[in-house]
Amino acid sequence: MSISRRDILKSLTITAVTGSVLRVIPLEAAEYAHRMVKAEKADSQTYVPKFFSAHDYKTLQTLCQTIIPADDEAKGAIEAGAPEFIDLITSENKDYQVALGGGLMWLDNTCLDRYGKFYLECAPAQQKEFLDLIAYTKNAKQDPSLGQGIEFFGFLRKLTADGFFTSEIGIEYLGYIGNTFLKEFPGCPPVPGI
């Protein structure tokens, strides 16, 4: 298991304070964009992608939902708004545009080579077969031509997880109880062994 320094820092006192603050407080611009997205959604009821083409956005949505699907316990990445989150920040970030825009093109082209169809049109079994190849870094050892695809999928998985677990659905799924007013802090509940 790997852990980055950043992970640890994040769970820390001062850095957690500032971290959580700063993670959650956006710049003024973010708020502006927020109002913008909200207003747009209110107008049309559907989100109009800012960066991805209609076809690519559809693929993105499908991939997000495959990464974190709905199940008995909670809805999935689409309901959690992960694709919108990803599209918005991608529209503002040149590196993400290359990584994700290029990644989706790679995906379609490679599927076209293998199955004669774009990813979305592939049969579910073909989609699964293909994802099983690019969802694991170890596969790059056997087939280096998958390297870029694995990189892309890994990045998309991170963003999808971020989008899902910061949503109302995701937070409820995790069982985070907080961000509220307490008169007194009760401390650790009685748990055997702690």
Next chain:
Amino acid sequence: MQVKRTPKTYDVCIIGSGASGGTAAKVLSEGGLSVALLEAGPPLVPERDFKEHVWPYDLPHRGAGVGGAARRGLEDEFLAPNGAWEIEGEPYVAAPGSKFRWFRSRIVGGRTNHWGRIALRMAPVDFKVRSHDGMGDDWPLSYEDVAPYYDKVESYIGVFGTKENIPSAPDGIFLPPPKPRCTETIIKKACDKLNIICVPSRLAILTQPLNGRAACHYCAQCGRGCKSASNFSSSQVMIPPAEKTGRFTLITGAMARELIVGKDGRVSAVSYVDKATRTEQRIHARAFVVAASACESARLLLNSRSTLFPDGLANSSGVVGRNLMDTVGSDGGGYFESLEKMPPHNHDGVGGMHMYLPWWKFDRKNEFLRGYHTEFGGGRGMPGVGDYDDLCDDFEGYGTSLKQECKKKYGTWIGFAGRGEMIPNENCYCEIDPSAMDQWGIPVLRFHWKWSDNEIKMARDMQETYKEIVEAAGGVYLTDHRSDGPNPYGIADGGVIIHEVGTVRMGEHSATSALNQYCQAHDVKNLFVTDGASFVTNADKNPTLTIMALTWRASDYLLAEAKKGNI
């Protein structure tokens, strides 16, 4: 004939409104003086600027910032309104071979709007290090001189804690501490086994109402700004009482460029850039309190050259910019299976740790001089952007199993951060860069930095200790810092811990220090530098409580001198 109007002369002009400037503003204006305060940043408007209780999903970027800027990299996570590692138009330079990061805030209240609020007293030995172990220098004052001011600051701002009688961590005037969280209970038990001291922490957050401020409501979001001002910030706690006196003038968007010296060798005015109009303005006063934050204050003095002071103001000793110190920082942490079994519960508490580890090896001979304290935390915090990527890296794949694994790992981290004393060395200093300037044409700082062996050994000790604690607590230590490379044992780059101090140090002798024990310049009697620049050493204690105590003491002295007509 035109009548020439004489400009208003204030009793005192303060530069900077952070921990130090805010304290000076309160004490001096309440003491009866007329005070003008220049602040480079804009005013702070809590209703607009504070995002307390906002959920990540209320924001389209989920807190990731525009373009995901806050998703990756520690520096970006610190992005907050008007506080950052890099400020547009205000660069700084690191000399070749040196790494130094400088976190600055440009807003009323300065970095006290973001700080962790860890408020620790320095110990008696911290003021007399040279007498104790022969390294560095003693302060020109003792713990007993500062203690009454620690009392005043703590009683006024509110600090929680417990009386413990630990030599390395003097007790103060404390509000009751909050109850420990589960993560803290786990670590406390392990520390008891290992004979490591683990006690309630000391944070400037109210657990009871104080001076018209409400008690904490335990949302753990102090750093996002607290609308009820239950935590300490200079903007909400120091500036309002100054404003109440009617003798206080706050001038925002005012970047001080230079202190102007009259023929009598005293500072007569400060020249500043009014950012809104990009015009040059002047404020006249009888005395000046420089509190722009340590390095920024050194920069202002070094940029104030005149025939009387060709090497910069108050710098006949040549020490201005020298003896730059930060805190030794190294972090580590691990995974705790026991936390997987924790039932969902509110783990928030105050914004920061409820318990901490003071320096506990003060009674023995160690491989290095001085000591460190340890801050720690973890558990079931509010999910934020970036929290999940490394977890998902661990599992790979996709689908329901991935979703479940991520959930299982939620809240199972406990991390540790060592905060240790650095001994000043001649390789660590800041100076004016010969060519670079900021957007107002003010020459900028160039930083030089090199850790010495003592600090590296301290970082190694931190790593060994955290591994020991994690394992004693039944966890798996997951940090694996190299012993070589640019950051041995995970030691943070200079400046990263944001405790930079020492660039205009105080001392008995004008040949080796710039200020006397009242933060008054040896060379210029009506000039005071009250922020962390005045520090002689940088004990393992986070500096801000001491900055406020020293500022209060300097302000009392200034008031007394003013009454005697000496200023």
